[in-house]
Amino acid sequence: MIVLNREETSVSTNEEMKQEIRKIMKDKKLTYWQRTDALARYAEDLLDYPEGTPEEFYELTESREISDLHEGHGPWSARYILPDYEKFLKEGSSFLRLDPPKDLFEALNCLLIFYHNAHALDRFPVFLGRFDVLLEDFVKKEKREDAGKMLGWFLTSIDRTMSDSFVQANIGPEASVTGELILELLPKLQNITPNLSLRYDPDITPDDFAKKALDCALRCANPAFAYDRFYKERVGEDYGIASCYNGLLIGGGAFTLTRLRLGTISEHCKDSRDFFENRLPLCVDTQLKFMDAKINSIVNDRAFFESDWMVKEGFVHPDRFVGLFGLVGLCECVNNLMAKDGKSGRMGHDPEADRLGVKILEAIEKSVNEHYCPYSYKHRFVMHSQVGADDDEGNSAGTRIAYGDEPELYEHLKNCGLYHRFFPSGVGDIFPFDETAFRNLDALLDIFKGGFKVGVKYMSTYLGSGDLIRVTGYLMKRSEVEKLKNGEAVANDSAALVLGKSPERHMNEKKVRSFDV
Amino acid sequence: MYRAPVNKIIRSSIVDGPGNRTAVFFQSCNFNCRYCHNPETIHMCVHCGRCTESCPAGALRMAEGKVVWDKEKCVSCDTCIKVCPNDASPKITYMSAAQIWEEIEDDLPFIRGITVSGGECTLQRDTVVELFRLAKQNGLTTLLDSNGSYDFQNDLELLEVSDGVMLDVKADCEERHRWLTGQSISTVLFNLDYLAKMNKLEEVRTVCIPGALENEKTISKVAEILSPYLKEKDIRYKLIKYRHFGVREKYQDFRQPDEEYMEHLKELALEKGFRNIVII
Ligand code: SF4
Ligand code: SF4
Numbered sequence: 065m066i067v068l069n070r071e072e073t074s075v076s077t078n079e080e081m082k083q084e085i086r087k088i089m090k091d092k093k094l095t096y097w098q099r100t101d102a103l104a105r106y107a108e109d110l111l112d113y114p115e116g117t118p119e120e121f122y123e124l125t126e127s128r129e130i131s132d133l134h135e136g137h138g139p140w141s142a143r144y145i146l147p148d149y150e151k152f153l154k155e156g157s158s159f160l161r162l163d164p165p166k167d168l169f170e171a172l173n174c175l176l177i178f179y180h181n182a183h184a185l186d187r188f189p190v191f192l193g194r195f196d197v198l199l200e201d202f203v204k205k206e207k208r209e210d211a212g213k214m215l216g217w218f219l220t221s222i223d224r225t226m227s228d229s230f231v232q233a234n235i236g237p238e239a240s241v242t243g244e245l246i247l248e249l250l251p252k253l254q255n256i257t258p259n260l261s262l263r264y265d266p267d268i269t270p271d272d273f274a275k276k277a278l279d280c281a282l283r284c285a286n287p288a289f290a291y292d293r294f295y296k297e298r299v300g301e302d303y304g305i306a307s308c309y310n311g312l313l314i315g316g317g318a319f320t321l322t323r324l325r326l327g328t329i330s331e332h333c334k335d336s337r338d339f340f341e342n343r344l345p346l347c348v349d350t351q352l353k354f355m356d357a358k359i360n361s362i363v364n365d366r367a368f369f370e371s372d373w374m375v376k377e378g379f380v381h382p383d384r385f386v387g388l389f390g391l392v393g394l395c396e397c398v399n400n401l402m403a404k405d406g407k408s409g410r411m412g413h414d415p416e417a418d419r420l421g422v423k424i425l426e427a428i429e430k431s432v433n434e435h436y437c438p439y440s441y442k443h444r445f446v447m448h449s450q451v452g453a454d455d456d457e458g459n460s461a462g463t464r465i466a467y468g469d470e471p472e473l474y475e476h477l478k479n480c481g482l483y484h485r486f487f488p489s490g491v492g493d494i495f496p497f498d499e500t501a502f503r504n505l506d507a508l509l510d511i512f513k514g515g516f517k518v519g520v521k522y523m524s525t526y527l528g529s530g531d532l533i534r535v536t537g538y539l540m541k542r543s544e545v546e547k548l549k550n551g552e553a554v555a556n557d558s559a560a561l562v563l564g565k566s567p568e569r570h571m572n573e574k575k576v577r578s579f580d581v
Numbered sequence: 582m583y584r585a586p587v588n589k590i591i592r593s594s595i596v597d598g599p600g601n602r603t604a605v606f607f608q609s610c611n612f613n614c615r616y617c618h619n620p621e622t623i624h625m626c627v628h629c630g631r632c633t634e635s636c637p638a639g640a641l642r643m644a645e646g647k648v649v650w651d652k653e654k655c656v657s658c659d660t661c662i663k664v665c666p667n668d669a670s671p672k673i674t675y676m677s678a679a680q681i682w683e684e685i686e687d688d689l690p691f692i693r694g695i696t697v698s699g700g701e702c703t704l705q706r707d708t709v710v711e712l713f714r715l716a717k718q719n720g721l722t723t724l725l726d727s728n729g730s731y732d733f734q735n736d737l738e739l740l741e742v743s744d745g746v747m748l749d750v751k752a753d754c755e756e757r758h759r760w761l762t763g764q765s766i767s768t769v770l771f772n773l774d775y776l777a778k779m780n781k782l783e784e785v786r787t788v789c790i791p792g793a794l795e796n797e798k799t800i801s802k803v804a805e806i807l808s809p810y811l812k813e814k815d816i817r818y819k820l821i822k823y824r825h826f827g828v829r830e831k832y833q834d835f836r837q838p839d840e841e842y843m844e845h846l847k848e849l850a851l852e853k854g855f856r857n858i859v860i861i
Contacts, residue, residue, distance in 0.1 A: 474592065474691050504595035506693075511593070511601055514691030579595040580604075 081110075093551060101187060111138040114365070116357030120350040129329045129347055130354070132322050133390070133453060135185060139320065139358070140366045143185040143388075146304045147379040148315040149193035152178055159373035168202035168211060172218045179226065182374065184307075184317070188226045191306035191317075192233040192258055196240040203242045212245045216253065219246070223255035229538030230307045236263040237292045239273035247276045251283035254532055256539045260287035261305040261522075266513055268292070275505040278512070281525050282501055285534040288492065288524030291516050298488035308451050308537030309522050310490040316384020316441065318489070319359045322351050323450050326424070327393030327459035330400040336420065339401055340427060348431045355387045355445065356437055363439050386441045388489055389432050390450040393459025394421055395466050412465040412479045421463070425486045449483070449491035451537030461536050464493055467573040473511070481519025492522035494534050499527070500579040507579065528576030535570045542571065584675035585708040588622050588700065592688055596861070597696035598724045598747065598783065603685050605712070608673050610701040612728050612762040614751065616788055616835060618827040621662040622700045626669040632661035633671075641671055668829075678711035685716075694722030694744070703731035706739060713742035724783055728762070729769035733776060745783030746776050747819075753798035761794070770806060777810045784817035790835045791842055797849055804853030811854040818855045820846050 088094070088102045113121070114137075124130040135143065153171055156163045160181060165171035175193070182189040203211045222231065235243040243262075250260070262269070262277045269292075277287055288309065295303045299311040306312055329347055333339040363369055363382070374380045398411040398421045409417035429447060436443050449462030460466045463483040470476050473495070484491045501508050508525070515523050526533045531542050544554045586608035591597075594604035610623045617623060628648050633641040640654035641661060648671045661671050676684075685695060695716050697709050702725055713723040726747045733740060750769060752758040758766035776782040785803055789796045800818075807816060822838050843860045850858050 472592075474688055477691070500595065504600070506599055507593070507595040507601035509600075510693050511691055514601075517690040579593055580591050 093548070097187065105134075105136055108136040108138050108140075113137050113354075114357045114361035116353070116360060118350050118353045118357075120346065121354045124347060124350055127328070127332065128455075129325055129332065129343075130322065130351055131325055131392075131453070131455070132354070132358075133450075135320060135322075135358075139185055139362060141183060141185055141368045141372075142317050142319050142362060142385055143321055144190050144306050144310060144312055144317040145182070145184045145374070145380055146191040146306050146312055146314045146317045147178065147182055147189070147193075147374055149175065149178065149198055149379075151315075152379055153198055157373075157377055157379075159377060165202070168199065168206050168214055171199060171202045172214055176218070176221055176225075179222070186228060186230065188228045188231050190230050190232060190310075191304050191312075191314075192222065192231060194234045194263075194304065195246060196235045196238070196242040199242045200240050203240075203245070208241070208245070211241070212249065215242070215245050216249050219249060219253055219255060219258075223253070223257045226257050229256055229259060229540065231257045232259040232261065232306050232308075234261050234263055234290075234305050235287065236261075236273075236277075237265040237268040239270050243273065244276065247280045247287075250280050250286055254284055254541075256532070256541060256544075259308070259538055261290045261309070262287040263292040263295070263305070264289040264512075264516070265292040266516065271506075271509060274509055274512070278505050278508050278525065279502070282497065282527045283530070284532045285524070285526035285530070285539050288522065288534070289512055289516075291521045294485075294521045295488065308490065309492040310388070310448065311488055312386065313384045313441065315379065315381050316386075317380070318388045318446075319362050319385050319439070320355060321388040321390045321448060321450065322355050322358075323390035323392055324348070324351060324428075325393050325456065325459045326391055327396030327400065329393075330397040330404075331458070333401070333404065335404045336401040339397075340423075344424070344427060345431070348428055351389065352431070352435045352445070355389065359387055359437065359439050382439075384441055385439070386489065387437060387445040388448040389428075389445045390448040391428065392450050392452050392456055392462055394424065394449075394463040394483070395460045395469075396458055397424060399466075410469065412469065412471050412476065418479065418482055422482055425463070425483065429486055446489040447487050448489045449487045451492075462487075462491060467569050468575075470575045473577050474514070477511075477515040477520055477523075478518045480515070480523070484519055484521040487521070490522075492524065492537065493520070494536075494574065495523060495525050496528040496533070496574055496576045497525055498529065498576055498578045501525070501527075501577075504579065528574075533571070545571075582677050583707060584677050584680070585705040586625065586673045587676045587681065588619075588670060588673060590681070590684055593691070594696065597698060597726060598694060598722075600693040601691060602724075603688060603692050603695045605681060605685075605695065605697045605702075607697065607700045607702050607705045607708075608670065609704055610699055610728065611704060611730055612701065612764050613668075614762045615832045616761070616790065616823055616828055618824070620668045620827070620829050621665065621670040623668040626665075626671055626673065627667055629667065632665050635660050635664045678708045678715065681708070681712055682715045686719075689719060689721075692721065694724060696724040696726055696747075698726035701728050701730065703727055703739075706731075706736070710739055710742055717742055729772045730764060731772070732768065733772055733779075733781075740779060740781055743781065745781050746772075747784045747786060748773060748776060748782060749786050749788075750799060750803050751788065751794075753795050753802045757795065770802075773803065773806050777807055777814065777816065780814075782807075782810075782814075782816055784819050786819045786821055788821045788823050789838050789843065789846060790823040791838050793835050796846055800846060800850050801853060804850070804855065808854060811856075815857050816855070817857040817859060818850050819859045819861060820850070821861055 162174050165174045179189050184190045290305050295311045300313050302314045303311050304314040333343045369382045395411045398417050402409050402417050411417045411421050432445050452461035480493050524534050547554050588606040588608045591604040594602050597604040609625050630643050638654050638656045640651045650672050716723050722744045724745050725743050729748050752761055755766050787799050847858050
């Protein structure tokens, strides 16, 4: 359905367009809104790519070395937006005709109204705020039971109206009544949305609260743990975790995310020398230029930053957005280049292979840091280890080790530690456990703490045999995937993603850890 | 340099003390419990060579009258253990405390302590002391999992480097204890009191078999001895369900307790003043 370049667009006749539109309208697997989205996307892709898109971009997209993640030819909004909900609850909004809320009931309704009117590149907001920071004062004024009931309906309302797994909320690092109530509610609700992160700092987050979070995660795949210190230091004190696991500024966000498919790039090289001297610089340079062109068009050629109500009322500031320089397939890249250099080592199992992995990221980081972009926050792009998409054959998610080839748990965590530091705007790995984990949550917490000690920045767990699981970077119900396979419509937009090869492999092949008992 | 016989090292154990720990299992025990779940850890190998003939992976051979195990070739099928007529194992690595520590050191970020078990760990007393010293220097907690036959009272050096002992109390009286383990109960019961007094009793453990053992009496006995301490100290009592798994064939006629029976024992322990009771 995606039309790649200008030539192809121009030969699309009227009749072909009509046929395509009818096809979308008749697609039984889609809900009404999903059809609407597909139609909008089709219309958008009739446009050319933004002015300034380098010629090489078309070739490297054709050869699958660069991927714009189906953002569309001419996005008319920033990709990730993190509205400043604290300001909203303090001041209200004239556009929404809302005064500042006076109690929990009002605060929750105000937020739901904001969410309904917010958006990102997708129809739904990718960031719902720090629930505890936003609500704790209100929650404390209610009886615990009443607050729990209201929060329960708030969460259910989010799940049923924002049916997209990339909707994310945060709690922590401090323990709070709000956080506790949410951790008690989530296992009962078994919702897919929102994706929840616990901003975790072993010096701030009490162990009991962290264990509650782990128990909750085993039961419903939420929350994931984000290493608070890292994001504070590298993104900013007022960071938020949005979408899958993206560390971005609250009151800002990211314009766009484009990805290198490193695994595929390595296939086009003779050896590692060719990779470092020729192919990698070409791909990095092309991606940087393409991102410049796209950001330029979003800032100067679209109405969003000029007229959107969130910008006008100061909930979002244009100068707090970045470009996300994404990548996938480091593992395949390393393994391919090792083989082409006549060596047998694999990433995660061989120190030399891992040294090569680090060298690749250092090379990319250097170019990205040297690149000046007038609109990006601090004039720099930020690196993002992307969770993968359905057309990523030959490329594992971000810097993750390929399914089935994961080393033992401690070695695996140490391996994450080598690579996570390059990605302040998003990276992470998932460590499903079996039932033995319930028997000693202290032990599971020790492992998470150990992970952060050796350099992991974001990690999560779930029960390997559960229905609600975390696939690549978002939550999914095995039962919904089954329905979709049988051709039924399901409310969650992201369920369709799971039909792709990578999530399918995740579900079937991701190593499930077990404790010796 | 002395090297202790190590049966195995588990890098992530959640049942041998609080949190995530490394557990070191030494070979050989001075008890011979009928219900032993790891009978291959009881005796030292006598190098009879029987197991070398049945290894499907060619990982065992005789050299200079001794059995040699090739760790790389071994496929962990446990055939050798099953055929050994001597309740031993050919898969033993002899290691000094420093060598054991070397294995553990890499895992430091992930563990909060180490536990030595067996076999009977106190038979390797010197190695344990040295290993625990290294562990303490690196901020780890140190626990012994012991059958209680060791004279702890006369080894303050060992107690000093140990945070606590997880003590097995297997029976209620001399006769039953001898029938079950082949050894006397008197040191065990003395240690129960002594370790509690010294603040070194991490937990008490009793394997429960309805019919074969007087489990109620054992619980009552333990409670009686610990009664002076139970008010101030929260001593954990672990009631372990007997399971057939691993037990030698000649002792397979023991009955596994059901949930109801275990709950009944827990009730009893509560009545007797325990507050922290774990059934596993
Ligand atoms: S477990 Fe024993 S029998 Fe089996 S391969 Fe290893 S050494 Fe051989
Ligand atoms: S392990 Fe058992 S069978 Fe093998 S040599 Fe030693 S005593 Fe004999």
